Amino acid sequence: PILLFIGVAGLVQLPNAPSVLRAFDPLNGFRFLHSADDHMGYGLLGLVFLAVTGTEILYANLDFAGRKAITMAWPFVMVCLFLSYLGQGAWLLCHIGDPALLAAAETDTFFLMLPVFFRIPALLLALAAAWTASQAVINGSFTLVSEAIRLELLPALKIRWPSDAIHWEYIPSVNLALWAASCLAVLGFRAGERMASAYGFSTALAMLMTTILLYVYYRRVRGRRSSALIVLLLFGVPETVFLTASIGKLAAGGFITALITTALFLAMLCWDRAGEIEKRYAAPLKLTDHIRQLEQLRSASAYPRFTDNLVYVEAGDDIDSVDKAILWSVLERDLKRARTYWFISVHVSGEPYAERCEVETFGTDFLFRVKLELGFKCSKPVTWYLRKLFRELQEDGVIKPQKRDYCLEEDSAYGAFRYCVLRKVVSDTTVLAPADILALRVRNGMQRLAGSREEWFAEEDTDVSIESVPLDPDEQRSPAKLVRVWPEKTDAPGERPHVDREEGS
DSSP states (O other): OHHHHHHHHHHHHGGGOGGGGGGGOHHHHHHHHTSTTOSSGGGHHHHHHHHTTTGGGGTTTHHHHOHHHHHHHHHHHHHHHHHHHHHHHHHHHHTTTOHHHHHHHHHHHHHHHSOHHHHHHHHHHHHHHHHHHHHHHHHHHHHHHHHHHHTTSSOOOOOBOSSSSTTOOBOHHHHHHHHHHHHHHHHHHOSHHHHHHHHHHHHHHHHHHHHHHHHHIIIIISOOHHHHHHHIIIIIHHHHHHHHHTGGGIIIIIHHHHHHHHHHHHHHHHHHHHHHHHHHHOOEEEGGGGHHHHHHHHHOTTSOEEEEEEEEEEOOOOTTEEEHHHHHIIIIISOOEEEEEEEEEEEEESSTTOEEEEEEOTTOSSEEEEEEEEETTOOSOHHHHHHHHHHHHHHTTSSOOOOOSSOSOTTOOOOOEEEEEEEEEOOTTOOOOHHHHHHHHHHHHHHHHHOOHHHHHSOTTSEEEEEEEESSGGGGGSOOOOOEEEEOOOSSTTOOOOEEEETTO
């Protein structure tokens, strides 16, 4: 209804000045860009590009409508936009002799060309259009952040799914950030026309980045170099011109967009780089090689019991091994004596309510390697699934009940569960480039702000221990050598003894 209204409003004005249809002649535009009346030069293309934007609400989140619906709606959208802008041009041509009215029309051309009794309904429709566009942008932001998390370009954030469709996502932290940014934008710009510069620059930049991604997709994924070149020439060249024409908007407010874009890019770059470094230093160890040590620690009554069920959550896929940092935390950092040790990897499934798990006990009743696959709609904590799995293993005779001397429920068959969250940090002896050290520290800072996935899976009464471990645990075993100084005996009292420095010892 909104697009139909603006299209009809422009169509009504066309008979008053049919000469406005000459705007379709590209020669007229070329002559105007090179005429003496054009004081902005090719920078005017930035305004033209901004005039045709807004329809990106249709594809801001493609999952909602689908490709077919957008393809069918696009011609209707473009026709309505053309009619609206042609109608505004016809109205301006009819009132070209009224300088005061033209000055007022610089920002309110659409509303001024409407009859007075239509302006209030048009204002209500504009509010509805703004609400629709904002919802599309917000939902698109949720989708982009969710995809970045799946690609491991951003830290894992808490995601909620209000419906059974996986693309209907809600990320509270992103929603809060958008609200704060909107408030700051209102306070900073104070007027919609001041925000147009930042909006135009961001739109031109976003569409050029989309073209680059499409070029990379055709070239590397599909292997079609000719198609990739056609995309780059057909879309990339004009969009580069539009972006160049919008460079002048940086000083008028576009610099805010540039700062936000740069900050996000650097954050994602640091996160990705730090992830590669952690994978480089990660060393999976076979659990079968350490069963005896864990069994001896479990039975060592000389050490206090850390908890009944010690749980580590990692992202590994190999069910027979865990990261060296986990075993280092259990056996060397602090001897963590527990009744059972659980090493769990949690994976999110595309099915809304999927609950599948794979368990490897290694022939023991105290060591469990679990691969848990949960649907994106499953909101229960991992502790709930562990207790359910505990009871099933107990019924099968795999694990013994963990009777406690003091508890509220007499039939309590399991003890307390405690999570241990590992965060890898860079020690002073790590041989890394300064840029890599900075990337790791930025990653740790982002993890502290976002929170850890393990904390979300834990219940309110579950203890969660956050532990910092070195990037490479082997560094703790090889401290730097010191230069020893050996004093020599002297017969002269009070004389300072001569010393020899033994280098390399």
